Amino acid sequence: MKAEDAATLSTVIAAIGSDHLGAAIDDALRRSLSFDMSCCYLFRFNHNAVLLHNGYNAHVSEKTLDAYRRGGYLLDPFYVACVNEHPAGLWRMSELAPDSFYSSGFSISKDIHPCVSSEHGALIEEVGFIIPIRPQVALVYSLMRNLESGAFSAEEMQALSNLEALFGSVLTLHCQIRHSDCFSDTRASGARLEDAFVDILQGQLTETQRYIAKLILQGHSTASIAALLKISEGTVKVHRHNIYQRLNISSNAELFRLFIDYLAGSG
Incomplete structure (x- = not known):
């Protein structure tokens, strides 16, 4: 491992459990990958979404984020995947989205969807790590690009996939420190509707x-x-x-x- 890589990794590890972890991860990724926004959410069935990292860089209003956390997340393919226990790993939003998602009200609504581009009025390219915690509970760390920046390439997706184990370990430990209740609450719902x-x-x-x-x-x-x-x-x-x-x-x-x-x- 190169000295600069070791230093970057140590910065990420030191930030576990703090409010600075998301920014440390973003800084590490930007050494070799370009993206415009990022975020990390804790998703639990029938609980409001918890924003663990706000890397929207002031492109998303607090009003929109608030509406999303209160209920907009229910229509997010990443949330739906998490509560349906979708396999862990790196996924494109387009791989998870239902067939008519990109013409749905949620996809094009700036009222509740943080990933609508203010410049284009359309969904930006989004990829995310799904990190299961327990049944119907998972973390999602997403990276986003504006449409003019183009989609994440196959090579970029592979490079990110190689970090899956590291992302999983770091963010799971972070969640254990900051949201330990997610690990101890074992109530099973069985309900189909939130x-x-x-x-x-x-x-x-x-x-x-x-x-x-x-x-x-x-x-x-x-x-x-x-x-x-x-x-x-x-x-x-x-x-x-x-x-x-x-x-x-x-x-x-x-x-x-x-x-x-x-x-x-x-x-």
Whole structure:
């Protein structure tokens, strides 16, 4: 190991357990990799997202971050992957996202999605390490590029993947120090819906309809929902029609607005 690499690693290790770990990791990565923003979140089923590292570099407003932490994260493919116990490792957002995610309200909404580019009005390139802590609890450390900077190349992804074990060890230890409750809380939920979805839709929809509404909000198409629930696309369309009728809306955009209004009212 080169002397400068050893010094960089020692800086990262020394920052474990402090508020400076994310910045130390960013500085280490920028020695060989360019990126515009970074973040690290602690995701737990039915708990608000916890921002462990804010590397958005003032590009994201506190209002947006607050809305995301209160409930916007429920529509984030990284959160969904974590609570569904997706395999650990480095993943592109596009590998995790449902088939209609990039045309969903969440993907293009600056109100609750930190990764919308203010310059382009579209999702930027994002890759993230998924680091499982225990069932339905995981850390995600993400790196982002503005669209004009281009996607992370295969070579860059491989170089990052080589750091997976180091990322996992460092961030897990950090979480043990700063968020030890995540390791001792072993309650199993078994629920399909988080409280925010139930609160929005309670009393108006059946359990199945609420679950389908959740999948719609997360960016699943009719075909994707049919495949997940092992029902026909026609049945999904009937459920969608009934959901719209019961909520007195007529589109996915209006369903998303109900979600936004709930977040605004829950602050």
